[in-house]
Amino acid sequence: MSENTAVKKIIGKTFREIADAIKTGNFGERIKVGITTLGSEHGTENIIKGAQIAAKDADNFDIVLIGPKVDTCLEIVEANTEDEMYKRMEELLDSGYIQACVTMHYNFPIGVSTVGRVVTPGFGKEIFLATTTGTSSAHRTEAMVKNALYGIITAKAMGTPEPTVGILNLDGARQVERALKELSANGYKINFAESIRADGGAVMRGNDLLSGTADIMVNDTLTGNIMMKVFSSFTTGGSYEALGYGYGPGVGEDYDRIILILSRASGSPVVANAIKYAAKVAQGKLTEVAKEEFIKAKKAKLDEILKGLSKDTKKAKADDEEVAAPPKEVVTGTVSGIDIMDLEDAVKALWKESIYAESGMGCTGPIVLVNEQKVEKATSVLAKAGFVAKQGDVC
16 A cells, blocks of 8 residues: 555545534544344354444444454454353443443343334334333333333434424323323423324324334334334344344433343344444433433423323222213214223213213224214313313324
């Protein structure tokens, strides 16, 4: 190699690093991203290959392998068992030697769950699935509200300042929608996505999931885990995850490690993408963003809203007495936006107000059927009781 060629390469690398620093806002030292190499169903070679792919584009970060010694130009911190590997990973993170790490089969504490990142097949759009592993809360609906916050935190760390949020149409979705709208009305701004289906709304269908309607799709963790596997391996038959960025970073209140999860079935392309994902959230200061977002959310009464979601709290407020149905009427009017778990309680709430009602299931989810002339009054009663969003709430 001539001296001029060597100089040109150095200059070119320098300019790339400057351009990347301007883009990411990271003008400090290069960061280090770790990846553990034991545990893959496709062997250690699969992980090493993914790391080497990522290293080709790693102008602003270095990769540290944590596992058995292998023949590679990448840095290795040696560990010969999975227990030793996880111990070394945590030591490297806590000491600050690495700023983030990608691993498999890691146990997060309750309150921490991961935000996955996939490419939707409809329009090739990247979206965040909140969440995909871990447990945000033992209470499912409360967990989904937290999952929305975790998705927002991750999207902001990735450089999207105002991500749109959609809620997958699952049991509890309407309760989650009401809680998030209340949080937004209290001052924690949430940008709700609008479904591509004709009736719109922030509650998303499978169509929206495929097309990537929302930047963040909120779901329970088990559903998110299944969706990650489907999106990642639908072209391979399921045994090899070839697409996407993995199951993402663990996010939670006061959680100060940046640990991203891969499936044991993740192939080398996903390994490479997960390492890049880790570098990006580390450069975006994920843990600092989380602290800031939790402060803002708590100012908007997050804790009070979460307490109100507890089923035990609702039962304590409800009367235990039997409620008799008013005289039967023709019920062709509908009130939607009620969670399936609250449907029968909503019917009884109307009976108490002498409004005859029946429960039903429409194409968009659970509905309460009332006389057409009483729809407005019934909606008002249900809104006051907290079964549907209050009139005037904005999506």
